[in-house]
Amino acid sequence: MKIAVIGAGKWGEALFNAFSENNECVITSRTKKNIKNFVNLKQALEAEYLVFSLSTQITASWLKENFINKNQKILIASKGIDAKSGKFLNEIFEEYTDSSNLTFLSGPSFASEVMQKLPCAVVVSSKNTALAATFASFFPSYIKAYWASDVVGAEICGAYKNIIAIASGICDGLNLGNNARASLIARGLVEMSRFGKFFGAQDDTFLGLSGAGDLFLTASSALSRNYRVGFGLAKGKSLDEILSELGEVAEGVLTSKAVLSLANKHQIYTPIATEVALIMDGKNPKDSMIDLLRKK
Numbered sequence: 001m002k003i004a005v006i007g008a009g010k011w012g013e014a015l016f017n018a019f020s021e022n023n024e025c026v027i028t029s030r031t032k033k034n035i036k037n038f039v040n041l042k043q044a045l046e047a048e049y050l051v052f053s054l055s056t057q058i059t060a061s062w063l064k065e066n067f068i069n070k071n072q073k074i075l076i077a078s079k080g081i082d083a084k085s086g087k088f089l090n091e092i093f094e095e096y097t098d099s100s101n102l103t104f105l106s107g108p109s110f111a112s113e114v115m116q117k118l119p120c121a122v123v124v125s126s127k128n129t130a131l132a133a134t135f136a137s138f139f140p141s142y143i144k145a146y147w148a149s150d151v152v153g154a155e156i157c158g159a160y161k162n163i164i165a166i167a168s169g170i171c172d173g174l175n176l177g178n179n180a181r182a183s184l185i186a187r188g189l190v191e192m193s194r195f196g197k198f199f200g201a202q203d204d205t206f207l208g209l210s211g212a213g214d215l216f217l218t219a220s221s222a223l224s225r226n227y228r229v230g231f232g233l234a235k236g237k238s239l240d241e242i243l244s245e246l247g248e249v250a251e252g253v254l255t256s257k258a259v260l261s262l263a264n265k266h267q268i269y270t271p272i273a274t275e276v277a278l279i280m281d282g283k284n285p286k287d288s289m290i291d292l293l294r295k296k
Contacts, residue, residue: 002026003138004047007247008033012053014114015077019051021140041066044144049073049135056080056159060092075124075135077105079158080152080251081258082166086265088155100128103135106154108217117142125154146209153205156196161215162252163259164188165226165272166233168219169285170285173234176277184272185219191272193239195259197266226252226256230276234285253280271295 002048005016016027016035026037028044044050047098050072055064076089076095085092093102107122107275114120121144126132132147139145148154166183192215193206205211218224222231228285229250232242243250263270275288 002047003049003051004028004039004044004230005051005053006041006044006090007053008035009053010115011077012051012113015053018114018140018143019138023138045071045072046071049075049138051075051077053077056089056251057083057249057254059089060087061076063092063096067096071101072097073101073103073131073134075103075105078251079106079155079162080255081155081159081262082255083258083261086258086262088152090151090155090158100131101152103128103132104151104154104158106158106214108209108213110217110221112223114143120144121146121209121213123154123208124149124212125149125151127151148205148210150202150205150210152199152209153196153201156192156199156201157205157210157214159251159255160188160192160195160259160273161198161211161218162226162250163256163276164192164215165218165224166230166250166252166256166276166279167272168230168231169224169227169230170234170279170288171230172227173231174285174289176289181220185215186221188272189215191270195268196222197272198266225250229253230285233279239280252276256280279283 003019003023003025005012008027020023026039026166027035028039028041045068056078103124103126107121109120121141123146124132124136126147129149136145136147170179171184194271225246225248229242256273256277259273279285
């Protein structure tokens with residue numbers, strides 16, 4: 001199959017390498033990179049199947065400026081909620097193509113380990129389950145790809161786990177111990193499930209690879225950019241300093257603000273996401289810890 005990956009960051013390149021195992025695959029990005037089969041955007045958009053690995057916060061503007069709808073089939077590998085509009089990625093993409101052309105990738109999958117061809121399992125979700133199954137078939141043997149229909153659940157899991165990962169990094173940065181981290185992650189799973197079910201997500205999604213699987217991975221490893229953001233904040237570093245050191249996007253930073261806005265709008269109880277958003281605006285992490293312990 002002819003597949004084009006749009007976005008050549010670490011995750012985009014990892015997916016490009018994976019899809020190249022059994023398919024004709026090209027890759028493109030805003031800045032030219034020395035990667036085999038790198039092409040310009042016009043060439044990439046000619047492919048029948050597109051894989052988007054762009055930062056969530058630039059996706060809406062990128063589509064407005066660049067996307068040409070040729071009825072391509074799309075896999076969205078980005079995770080997050082647009083902070084400006086509060087829209088989920090499926091809502092953003094559906095302004096440019098039909099929902100039957102869209103699929104969404106989720107599950108525990110660090111780019112560095114995918115690049116090493118270490119085994120993992122992912123989920124491709126779509127309202128068009130036949131298309132989800134097709135994209136699932138493109139993955140190489142070291143990636144077990146399942147397919148599902150719960151688009152909203154997959155999206156919310158992918159976005160929310162980054163917020164909990166920041167909180168988990170703060171927990172470890174404050175040396176609160178293993179008990180505290182486990183408690184935080186468990187309550188984080190409950191919180192993201194509560195948030196997701198308000199928008200119609202299915203219970204099973206939160207207990208599977210998209211939910212618990214990705215959450216446990218991202219919230220318990222220094223390989224996670226979002227975890228490192230939280231850890232750095234707990235150690236007294238400024239957010240700007242941490243993001244500069246990362247040199248990459250940490251989606252949980254702005255997603256926390258998007259979740260807080262949606263939670264306030266719809267009166268959803270999200271204590272962990274709320275504290276993370278407040279910390280992003282300058283609240284002392286130690287004060288957030290005390291406030292969380294006091295909440296019911």
